[in-house]
Amino acid sequence: MSAVKEVFSILAARAEEAIPVRDCDYTDKATGLLICGKCRSPKQCRPFPDSNFAVYCLCDCMKANDDAMRERLRQNQIEQRRTICFGSSDLIRATFADDDGKAASLTETCKAFSERVTGDSSRDWLLLWGDCGTGKSFMAACIANAAIDAGMTARFITVSEIEQQLWNSPDKAAVYDEMNHTGLLVIDDFGCERRTEYMDEIKFNLIDGRLRSGKPCVITTNLMLNDFAAPADLTQKRIVSRMFERVTTFQVKGEDRRFAALKKRAARTD
Ligand SMILES: [Zn+2]
Numbered sequence: 001m002s003a004v005k006e007v008f009s010i011l012a013a014r015a016e017e018a019i020p021v022r023d024c025d026y027t028d029k030a031t032g033l034l035i036c037g038k039c040r041s042p043k044q045c046r047p048f049p050d051s052n053f054a055v056y057c058l059c060d061c062m063k064a065n066d067d068a069m070r071e072r073l074r075q076n077q078i079e080q081r082r083t084i085c086f087g088s089s090d091l092i093r094a095t096f097a098d099d100d101g102k103a104a105s106l107t108e109t110c111k112a113f114s115e116r117v118t119g120d121s122s123r124d125w126l127l128l129w130g131d132c133g134t135g136k137s138f139m140a141a142c143i144a145n146a147a148i149d150a151g152m153t154a155r156f157i158t159v160s161e162i163e164q165q166l167w168n169s170p171d172k173a174a175v176y177d178e179m180n181h182t183g184l185l186v187i188d189d190f191g192c193e194r195r196t197e198y199m200d201e202i203k204f205n206l207i208d209g210r211l212r213s214g215k216p217c218v219i220t221t222n223l224m225l226n227d228f229a230a231p232a233d234l235t236q237k238r239i240v241s242r243m244f245e246r247v248t249t250f251q252v253k254g255e256d257r258r259f260a261a262l263k264k265r266a267a268r269t270d
Pocket residue numbers: 036037038039040041059060061062
C-alpha cells in the first residue's frame with residue numbers, strides 16, 4: 001500500500017469511529033457505498049478514482065447537524081461577547097435596525113464607521129459630541145453590536161467603570177491590556193467623571209494605550225468641542241492632544257431618542 005493510501009486508511013479508521021452506522025443505513029448496489037437511511041446521501045466516498053478504496057464521510061443530514069452545531073457555538077460566543085461588552089446595560093440590544101432614522105447624517109456616519117471597522121480592521125476613532133440624550137450612546141452601542149456580530153470583541157465602558165475595575169483588580173496592567181486589545185473600544189460619557197489627578201491619569205493611560213494598540217475607538221461625550229479646544233490645564237491638554245491625533249468628530253443634535261425604539265420594540269413583544 002502506498003504511503004498516501006496508508007494515511008487514508010488511518011483517517012478512514014478514525015472516520016469510521018466518528019460516523020455511526022445506523023440500522024436504517026444500506027449499501028448502494030451500483031456503487032457499493034454506504035448510504036444514510038435518513039437523508040439517502042452517501043456516508044462513504046472513494047478518494048482515489050482508480051481504486052475501490054472507500055472512506056467514511058459525513059452524509060447530508062450529518063453535515064447539516066454539524067453546521068447547526070457550529071452556528072449554535074458561534075451564536076453562544078457572540079452572546080458571551082455581548083455580555084462582556086455591555087454587562088447589564090439596556091444598550092446590549094441596540095442595533096442599527098432599532099434606529100428611528102430621525103438623524104440621517106448621524107446614522108450614515110456611524111454606519112460608515114461601523115463598516116470600516118468590521119471590514120478592514122480600521123484604526124479610525126470617532127468622537128460623538130453633543131447634548132445629553134441625543135442618542136450618542138445608542139449609536140455607539142449599535143456600532144459595538146455590529147462589531148460583535150461581525151466576529152469582533154468589543155467593550156462599552158465609562159471612565160468611572162474603568163476606575164472601579166482598577167480599584168477591584170490586583171493586576172492594574174491587565175485591566176488596561178484588556179481595553180487595549182479588545183477589537184473595538186467604546187468610551188461612553190467621556191468627561192462626565194469627576195476631575196481628579198488620578199482620574200486624569202486613568203484617562204491618559206486609556207487614550208494613550210488605545211492609540212498605541214492601533215485599534216479603533218468610539219468616544220461619546222457631553223463636552224462641547226470648545227472644551228476640547230481650550231483644555232483647562234496641562235494634563236487635560238495632554239489627553240486632548242493625544243486623542244485628536246486620530247479622532248474624527250461628529251456633533252450630535254436633536255431630541256432624546258436613545259431608548260425610544262427599544263421601548264417600542266419591548267411594547268410590541270409584551
Ligand atoms: Zn444522513
